[in-house]
Amino acid sequence: MRYEEHTFAWADTSCARPPGGLTRIRFDVDDGVATVTLDRPDRLNAMDRTMNNELGTVLRWCDRADDVGAVVLTGAGRAFCAGSEMTADGFGGADTQTPEAGWIAPHQVRKPVVAAIQGAAAGLGVTLAMQCDVRFVAGDAVLSLPFVRLGVTAELMGHWNLVRHVGLGRAQELLLTGRRFTGTEAAEWGLAVAALPAEQVLPRARALAREIVEHAAPVAVAATKRLLWEAAQAGPFEHARRERLVMEALLDRPDAHEGVQAFLQKRRPVWTGRPSTDLPPWPTEHGEDSA
Template sequence: MFGPAEEDYRVSAPDRVAQPADSPAPPVRYEVGGSGVAVITLNRPERMNGWGGGLASGFFRCMDDAEADPDVRAIVVTGSGRAFCAGADMGDLSTISAATVDAAADTDVGKLVGERHPHFVMTMRKPVIAAINGACAGMGLTLALSCDVRFAAAGAKFTTSFARRGLIAEYGISWMLPRVVGVGVASDLLLSGRVFLAEEAAELGVVNKVLAPDQLLPHALGYADDIAANCAPSSLAVIKQQVYEDTMLSVFEASNRAEKLMHESMTRPDFIEGITSFFEKRPPNFPPLEKEDAS
């Protein structure tokens, strides 16, 4: 059964600094396990991990740390409390019934989403696994879809919600969702804005697997541990690039590009190690991702 011990994970350097007992918890927690898996936890449970209030900038900073750390080979993103991310934290507009159109129009959407859009996650060289522990709505669903693999806790609630709030499909979800589940299902979920549970999300292909709440994070960590231990970081980086960039190409262009990339992969030491470890029936010992691998 997947699931490393909790003590196998260490917090990042900033979180290890002694803080006053009454100091607020960081909006995002960052931990790194000895196996090479980073865990990024959205940590505003009192706001259902709403996207805002320093959470967005903290998330991107932690993702940058994970991307830059050669010891990190896979990333798990989850939430604290009863939500993964219940959407954008609209701040004063939470009392929208008393607000005017002019007040809403003054909202700085750029500041709300942060310095980058969620699809930034797709450009990372390392695999990102979402462990969706609870409510996943609006911006939260967009964030989950930008991850490479998604696991969900049984009973977790999902919704696009935009149409029911007088909004549009935001920050790339109109591109992501049809590619994950198909145009017909995406149209249903986006146009109706209806709530659906994790079990239906798995049937529709929104998530890869549903697990009991107490098994969600151990399973996600075990899945990430397996990738970290057995997959070449250089291969992971190129495969992620292929998966997302090839959607913009024809099958002929994608196949021709793959032939070139395959030849390049066979010139790396990782290929020799992968073949040798297979025949020697031992775990591979792949080197960490280096800066020149980014290209």
């Protein structure tokens, strides 16, 4: 998959088009929560070129659409995603998209992306889930990062994300052996926030997404998401400066006033800020602001 590397900056989705003619992805929006379903159950939702292009199209639209407040990513059938499509010619999904398709990683979407891993996940299926913001997993799901057993290495920031979530020692064990592990183990190690019965995974993910949509200011959520992704990359003092500048910028926005008034009046806030247009300029490492 190709995406903008070396940055957690938001992707340019100004030309995002509404999803249509999808054959590998199911997509619906219910009261602000978009559910994106990898839909090749007969292939355990293995990622081929078409699915990858469609996923990029859907995520770009979710990023751009201000009536979408959160995204749930899941799989159809008994698997979340079996990884890249493999054929007799090799990895049919390793180079899964053309440059013009404009891949966008889940961490580049200005809305929280929640992974509902209701079944097996392998390789790219795990690294894709790690690019989401929150993960729920079926306790009996079988997961693996079998890249070395296939003669390759992990991608989609797999090494960095795994170390970030489970620590260097556990990441070394999992990536150097490529062994299988369960959803229960994943939650115990911190790779998922909870391991649940399979039938509860998607409802729990949707409930979390709906809680965000119903209670949190969309612009503040987007800014918080980016600060969280940048937290493991920036030094503590640089990150503290960035937090302060973002907070000061948001204090001048109507949503900050609305949040306080709604709290004092014990009512639900009415947010007016739009992530597509109202995010503050982003502080850079060198003290300037960037879009």
